[in-house]
Amino acid sequence: MRYEVCPADILYTFGAYGMPTRYTHWSFGKQFHKMKLQYDIGLSKIYELVINSNPCYAFLLNTNSLIQNKLIIAHVLAHCDFFKNNIYFSKTRKDMVESMAATAERIAEYEIRYGKQRVETFLDAVLAIQEHIDPSIVRDIKPSSSSFDEPIARRTAYDDLWNLDQHPVLGQQAIEMNKKFPEQPEKDVLLFILENSRILTDWQADILTMLREEMLYFWPQLETKIMNEGWASYWHQQILREMDLTPSETIEFAKLNANVLQPSKTSINPYYLGVKIFEDIEKRYDLLAQGADGKGERPMTGREKIFEAREIENDTSFIRNYLTDDLIKQEDMYVFQKQENMYKVSDLQAENVRNQLIGMRVNGGFPYIVVEDGDYMKNGELYLVHRYEETELDLPYLEHVLPHIHRLWGRIVHMETVLENKSLIFSYDGHKVFRRSK
Amino acid sequence: MEENQKSRFVVTEENWSLHRKGHQDQQRHLDKIKEVLQSNLPDLISEENIILSNGKDVVKIPIRSLDEFKIRYNHEKSKHVGQGKGDSKVGDVVAQGEQKQAQQGNGKEAGDQPGQDIYETEVSMEELEELFFKELELPDLEQKEQSVTTIEDIDFTDIRKKGLIGNIDKKRTLLSAIKRNAMKGKAEIAPIIEDDLRFKTWNPVEKPQSKAVVLAMMDTSGSMGKFEKYMARSFFFWMTKFLRTKYETVEIEFIAHHTEAKVVTEENFFNKGESGGTKCSSAYEKALQVIKESYPPASYNIYPVHFSDGENMTSDNRKCLEYVDELLSISNMFGYAEVNEHRRMSTLMSAYKSIEHPKFNYYILQKNRDVYFALKKFFEKRTEGLR
Numbered sequence: 001m002r003y004e005v006c007p008a009d010i011l012y013t014f015g016a017y018g019m020p021t022r023y024t025h026w027s028f029g030k031q032f033h034k035m036k037l038q039y040d041i042g043l044s045k046i047y048e049l050v051i052n053s054n055p056c057y058a059f060l061l062n063t064n065s066l067i068q069n070k071l072i073i074a075h076v077l078a079h080c081d082f083f084k085n086n087i088y089f090s091k092t093r094k095d096m097v098e099s100m101a102a103t104a105e106r107i108a109e110y111e112i113r114y115g116k117q118r119v120e121t122f123l124d125a126v127l128a129i130q131e132h133i134d135p136s137i138v139r140d141i142k143p144s145s146s147s148f149d150e151p152i153a154r155r156t157a158y159d160d161l162w163n164l165d166q167h168p169v170l171g172q173q174a175i176e177m178n179k180k181f182p183e184q185p186e187k188d189v190l191l192f193i194l195e196n197s198r199i200l201t202d203w204q205a206d207i208l209t210m211l212r213e214e215m216l217y218f219w220p221q222l223e224t225k226i227m228n229e230g231w232a233s234y235w236h237q238q239i240l241r242e243m244d245l246t247p248s249e250t251i252e253f254a255k256l257n258a259n260v261l262q263p264s265k266t267s268i269n270p271y272y273l274g275v276k277i278f279e280d281i282e283k284r285y286d287l288l289a290q291g292a293d294g295k296g297e298r299p300m301t302g303r304e305k306i307f308e309a310r311e312i313e314n315d316t317s318f319i320r321n322y323l324t325d326d327l328i329k330q331e332d333m334y335v336f337q338k339q340e341n342m343y344k345v346s347d348l349q350a351e352n353v354r355n356q357l358i359g360m361r362v363n364g365g366f367p368y369i370v371v372e373d374g375d376y377m378k379n380g381e382l383y384l385v386h387r388y389e390e391t392e393l394d395l396p397y398l399e400h401v402l403p404h405i406h407r408l409w410g411r412i413v414h415m416e417t418v419l420e421n422k423s424l425i426f427s428y429d430g431h432k433v434f435r436r437s438k
Numbered sequence: 439m440e441e442n443q444k445s446r447f448v449v450t451e452e453n454w455s456l457h458r459k460g461h462q463d464q465q466r467h468l469d470k471i472k473e474v475l476q477s478n479l480p481d482l483i484s485e486e487n488i489i490l491s492n493g494k495d496v497v498k499i500p501i502r503s504l505d506e507f508k509i510r511y512n513h514e515k516s517k518h519v520g521q522g523k524g525d526s527k528v529g530d531v532v533a534q535g536e537q538k539q540a541q542q543g544n545g546k547e548a549g550d551q552p553g554q555d556i557y558e559t560e561v562s563m564e565e566l567e568e569l570f571f572k573e574l575e576l577p578d579l580e581q582k583e584q585s586v587t588t589i590e591d592i593d594f595t596d597i598r599k600k601g602l603i604g605n606i607d608k609k610r611t612l613l614s615a616i617k618r619n620a621m622k623g624k625a626e627i628a629p630i631i632e633d634d635l636r637f638k639t640w641n642p643v644e645k646p647q648s649k650a651v652v653l654a655m656m657d658t659s660g661s662m663g664k665f666e667k668y669m670a671r672s673f674f675f676w677m678t679k680f681l682r683t684k685y686e687t688v689e690i691e692f693i694a695h696h697t698e699a700k701v702v703t704e705e706n707f708f709n710k711g712e713s714g715g716t717k718c719s720s721a722y723e724k725a726l727q728v729i730k731e732s733y734p735p736a737s738y739n740i741y742p743v744h745f746s747d748g749e750n751m752t753s754d755n756r757k758c759l760e761y762v763d764e765l766l767s768i769s770n771m772f773g774y775a776e777v778n779e780h781r782r783m784s785t786l787m788s789a790y791k792s793i794e795h796p797k798f799n800y801y802i803l804q805k806n807r808d809v810y811f812a813l814k815k816f817f818e819k820r821t822e823g824l825r
């Protein structure tokens with residue numbers, strides 16, 4: 001574990017960039033400005049920032065009091081434990097601090113060589129779809145694309161003619177041209193574009209690769225927000241309660257702790273919900289262990305159980321497996337939605353609350369997009385499908401994202417989604433966004 | 439064992455004072471906002487809250503298009519999960535929906551279509567002026583007009599070896615002494631010889647005391663509605679502001695006319711309407727009279743601008759042309775702005791189209807944003823310059 005004490009604007013820089021060594025982009029500056037402003041006017045405060053690396057880095061605010069630091073260190077140690085032991089982090093690179101520094105340097109180099117504006121425009125485009133990767137920890141390794149049988153996206157409208165003199169077996173070729181491309185819908189949009197876009201130059205492909213790499217690194221953190229924060233908060237409570245604190249320290253600790261673990265009417269506080277679930281698991285399994293009659297296998301104690309959960313679950317499975325009906329009732333959780341310009345509670349059924357919460361956490365909370373066809377209309381167009389699950393997309397945003405994808409793909413880009421139970425296709429041809437029903 | 443324990447963690451505190459990345463990217467973000475402002479100028483400068491803010495220094499301006507666009511869910515249409523205090527029931531209000539920016543002026547222009555994301559930023563009047571006026575320039579002036587009245591001023595601009603001892607430039611004197619001594623081997627102050635002395639010397643400067651007057655003429659006949667008047671108002675607002683950056687004093691005279699013209703207050707000018715026909719020549723006549731009485735062309739730069747919907751009595755056109763000619767001969771620029779939403783051919787315009795005079799400008803305004811283009815036309819930057 002490595003602790004670094006730093007002043008507020010540095011901590012906020014890291015908070016905005018996600019990493020001390022990240023490349024520069026105006027969107028980080030915007031984020032930094034916003035966070036720093038909130039800090040300056042006393043609206044919010046970051047006390048620490050932990051980085052999943054080896055050794056684990058923790059950045060502490062230099063104005064923290066001693067007791068605040070005690071709590072924070074207990075908290076970050078548990079984060080560190082989580083990074084090291086949760087299965088979803090098993091594949092993350094532990095040298096990401098250095099890797100991101102290298103990325104930043106390369107991007108800066110490209111800025112010098114190809115112009116700031118061009119690099120920025122390209123970054124804008126990649127950032128618009130950076131979440132659309134496939135973070136599965138098990139992923140089939142594709143056979144190398146050198147075999148000729150693999151369908152190749154066409155480069156010009158006359159590809160099939162060129163192929164004629166190269167390939168005598170014309171009939172077979174024609175059949176293979178009808179093969180789907182990709183064969184299976186591809187979840188990793190970034191990778192697909194990287195491998196198949198015809199317009200990416202070397203430096204662009206390089207940036208795309210590096211940004212995808214960074215997203216793969218950050219992804220498990222998106223997927224385990226509730227667990228990770230819950231785990232860290234659970235342990236800072238446990239550890240601090242065991243320490244010898246003076247009365248005034250106890251009060252300061254309690255204040256800070258209460259501040260962090262505050263439920264919200266309009267959202268889910270991951271710190272609070274996470275702690276509650278871990279505590280509930282521990283209590284229930286201790287009860288079970290006590291009730292055991294000594295025959296058969298010795299049941300797990302509560303402590304053992306929570307360690308198991310922190311190892312093998314992510315937010316969706318954690319909620320599915322451990323957020324019980326009783327806990328939902330006890331915590332007065334509800335579903336709410338907008339009704340006539342007001343947000344109103346619409347459902348108290350535990351089952352529905354749980355499903356809604358899981359739905360919000362699926363795919364890190366981002367819409368699930370796949371590449372359906374990389375040679376749509378036999379014209380090299382990109383056909384994306386939004387796997388609709390009861391939640392509609394933000395259409396004005398979508399209409400702004402399509403041009404970005406077009407910039408990466410170089411040809412017409414389509415996106416199929418569902419609006420008011422009807423399938424809709426949005427297309428962008430380089431000039432204008434069109435929409436049509438399917 | 440103990441040593442092992444010690445190496446388990448490290449606490450450090452580096453010097454971070456040179457780490458400026460966050461601030462640099464923040465600056466880039468602000469620059470981008472400025473770019474957006476610049477490209478939206480035509481819409482911005484006709485924003486009602488700017489024109490009506492008058493004295494206020496900072497205006498809030500909604501900016502579109504500075505979001506980081508992503509494929510995301512429609513927040514308003516999706517369900518969310520929250521947590522109550524223990525007694526929540528179906529139907530409880532959790533939060534108010536966002537107010538649909540109802541206070542946003544006349545609404546219809548303000549871009550509050552649903553779903554349009556607005557990033558609101560605060561812009562100081564100064565910034566906006568800087569952005570806007572960068573694009574404008576005064577039509578080529580004849581120097582003599584500007585420098586008719588001059589005031590004398592002195593400016594210490596020069597350094598000489600001879601001068602009054604009271605004006606001695608100590609720093610330079612010492613420097614030259616050190617230099618000279620250094621050439622002899624020792625870089626020190628003493629001795630100072632006469633040759634080292636440096637004096638500040640002044641030059642008399644002639645600063646033109648520049649004055650300008652805007653003659654705001656407007657048709658207040660029945661045919662000029664609220665929209666037309668608003669256009670005139672934003673135009674004069676910016677025009678006076680612009681001229682103030684170029685001249686020391688800028689005065690503005692409001693001349694309202696229908697069949698006859700009179701000098702009125704600003705209040706009356708923009709708010710009172712009168713009925714009846716239109717005789718534009720009356721305004722020009724009045725303008726000439728005002729100039730004669732209080733603004734001698736020898737010391738004033740004169741900018742008559744006429745706002746009308748173009749509905750003039752045909753019989754009056756000839757007289758108008760004569761007066762315009764007369765005005766042109768004593769003015770820096772004569773502007774005719776016609777507010778004409780449907781671009782029909784107006785009687786006055788048909789007469790003015792034939793005027794070919796470098797100081798004569800006309801523009802037809804159809805919508806709010808045309809105020810910007812009209813101003814740009816009248817105060818166009820002529821790149822091929824005279825110098």
